[in-house]
Amino acid sequence: MKEKKALVITGLICLALVIIALPVFSACSGGGGDKTLKVGITTPSTGAAAEKGAPMGHANLDAIKYINEELGGVNGYPVEVVWLDNAYDASKVVTNVKKFMDDGCIMFATSSSKMMSASMEIANRAEFPGIASFNAPVLHRPPQHIYGQMTDYGDDWTAFTKYFMDNVWKGPGKPRMAMHLLNNTTGYGALDASKAAADDLGVEIIAVEEHTATTTSEMESMTRIKALNPDVLYISSTPAPTAVIVKNAFELGLYPGIAIGCGHASYTIAMVDIAGADIAQGVYGVFPTVNWGDDVPGMAKMTEYCQNLHPDDYGNMDYITSWAQSLIMAEILRVALDNVGYDVLAKGDVESWRAVETQGIQKLSGYDVGGLHGPVSYTTGDNRLSKSLRVFQVQSGQIVPLTDWIEAPLVKYEEFDWFGQ
């Protein structure tokens, strides 16, 4: 009996000591000696969007390596990256973003709009600033703490449609446009723009079909579209499904015949390779960056790193996007450092996040990203950092620019009743 009592008392004392000691241990485990600027990057390097996410992850890290090794970091402070794969899984990206916040990151970046839409509310609630390289209207309208590196999927549709009306459409009346959309914000961002602007641009939307990221055949939906006699088909998706749809259009005899336009989420050399250069010949697309080999200041260094570290990614335009994203993040940190100093940013808490946003992101003005995409500037009320894109066309297996930079106007989607909340 006495031993039992002693055992119980000993157990209670041990439990109490454990409870008291645990917070101390967890506090001791944090913090490092080096003065760095920590950022979080999450990419879908595995999963359904790996053909985009993998080269984008490589580009982000290669650019950070370039910034640290050749530029000496940002104002002398190395950039420390917390990089996590999200496998194109919404629940993973939520915990990834929480880890970034916990690890003292002062901003984060995602590649896909789906991943950002899954995590944006958590980031917005915590005032943790994020940049999405692929952007959809829902991410930045109304503007909060998420910023689009480039134009959104709605801007793609608007730019392509305007180009089509000005340069391609020669018929009478309104052209009949069919839309084939990925079943997420990538696809439906384009639909939002068409709802907002189709009438103004003089286009009739005759069909809206959707597909999944893993589709292997869209013959059924393309047959329905063919029956409606479209003049133009707009695809807002990722490379693999877009290639499937283009091939199906070709097999049905629909293309060549109609014009096909693609949003920037799919318009990469991967799409051309999957569809086949002869089948993809003449397909239009929009992209907010330059193409490989273009004569711009930032091309040489990016090409060097890509060919040394990830030669398989050479020619992939997503690589350019993410390389530019890392450069923009570095510029944001540089501007924030100039305005508030390292001590504020080093805290890695909400004070740092506010500083990065208000004194970094919102102070960006005319940053040229080495000419790799349109100039980056923050405009009040518009969370798109770059508002320019170009129209391209597939010619002999290559993606060739047709236009100079086109500025995409701001559309306040939240003013429309149908815009999701």
Added chain:
Amino acid sequence: MTLPCGVRNYNYAEDMAIVRTKTHWALLIGFLILLFVAPLYLGNYWLGVTNLIGITLIAALGLNILVGYCGQLSIGHAGFIAVGAYTAAILTNRLELPFLAGLVCAGLVAGIIGIIFGLPSVRVKGFYLAITTIAAQFIIIWVINHWSLTGGFTGIKVPYAAIGGFEFRSEASQFYLIMVIAALCAFFAKNLARTRVGRAFIAVRDNDLAAEVMGINLLYYKLLAFFIGCFLAGIAGALLAHWIGYLNAEQFSLTESILYIGMIIIGGLGTTLGPILGVVFIRLLQQVLTVELVPFLEGTFTALPAGFATGVTPMLFGLVIVLFLVLEPRGLAHRWMLFKAAYRLWPFSY
């Protein structure tokens, strides 16, 4: 329940007790104390992981009642979680109802939808029932994506959970909310198995023809199993909605449904401890692989081909599940039972 040597049950209450000895009580209370002081020593990230585990546990308990106790294979559980999540989102966002009302309604609506999709279970079972539940998954997600009330593909925002004016804004406050509800659900699931309803479920699972001959109404109990399983899924969905803050149908994919089946199989079907162990194991494995192993491999073994490290995650994940099914098909709960038995008998081998 197996008891330590020398411990006997002398009355019905002792025989039915879930926590029988003082040692059991001490361990349980100690565990609960450690669990509820977790916010003191876990950062937001690990609290987030724990919250995700708690939410997943509630859904897994429901699936275990349906699959493990009643034997009705369901591979559309993520769809029912989505029903609960969107119900809570619509009620709290669009109609501005209180969180608790949204929580209860989420469970009820998901339960009713579960009954509708459970109707085929009267006629079909096994593989064929699994196909109907997969159809439920796709139908539910399609409706969500094409209905303006749910925000369609754009999604819908969800406000913070709030009870009596107190908003659960911080990860720590959400932790307590989720853990209390998870504990209540676990207690409910444990007791359900010991009631008349639970015994009927087990009879249906083991031999539905014999159960029917014995007088068990198959239609009633199968649909009841769907209702209870989907009710808990709806509760989990509502908590998930308030935790994430923004819903999109892509968060409830078929892969999630299959993952839930994997969790209850790895944990141990037909036990209450099984889903707990299975959920903890799978969610922690996901985090360890994604957060620790892959960055370590990427940073340390730079000579590996590009993408090798990230590809290791799905390979290892699949390998772990296959190994479990081959080496321990009765799950972690069975392994725990063996360990307890060996511990009680040690050092004697008989």
